[in-house]
Amino acid sequence: MTYIIAEPCVDVMDRACIEECPVDCIYEGGRMLYIHPDECVDCGACEPVCPVEAIFYEDDTPDEWCDYIGANADFFDKLGSPGGASKVGKTGYDSPFIAAFPVSTK
Incomplete structure (x- = not known):
């Protein structure tokens, strides 16, 4: 199990969680942030x-945002496990789930 980032982060990407993460496992996509499931140590600091209250422990993700569990994992299908978000920067x-999401006017 790990933490995931859900819909409230789409098109917001505040980045406070990145600054708080002690293991550098929160990666920046084009429209939202993603927590690497293999690099996260489940500390909960984020x-x-x-x-925007977008971060949930995987088992505690609200039902309406359960698709974000797969979206977080899918992000890393292409990226792999580079061993730290700061090495990668904004990707x-x-x-695909987030890319297809309607653009927000937040």
Whole structure:
């Protein structure tokens, strides 16, 4: 199990969670942030600093956002496991689920 980022982050990407993450496992896509499931140590440091309350422990993800569990994992199908988000920077890529999501006017 790991933490995931859900819909409230789409087109927001506040990045407070990135600053708080002690293991550098939160990666920046084009439209949202993603937590690497193999790099996350389940510390939970990211969850309370998220201003839009988009971060959930996988088992606690609200039913309406369960598709984001797969979207987080799918993001890393292409990226792999580079061993730290700071090495990669902003990818400009999103999982297909997020790429198909209507553009927000938030």
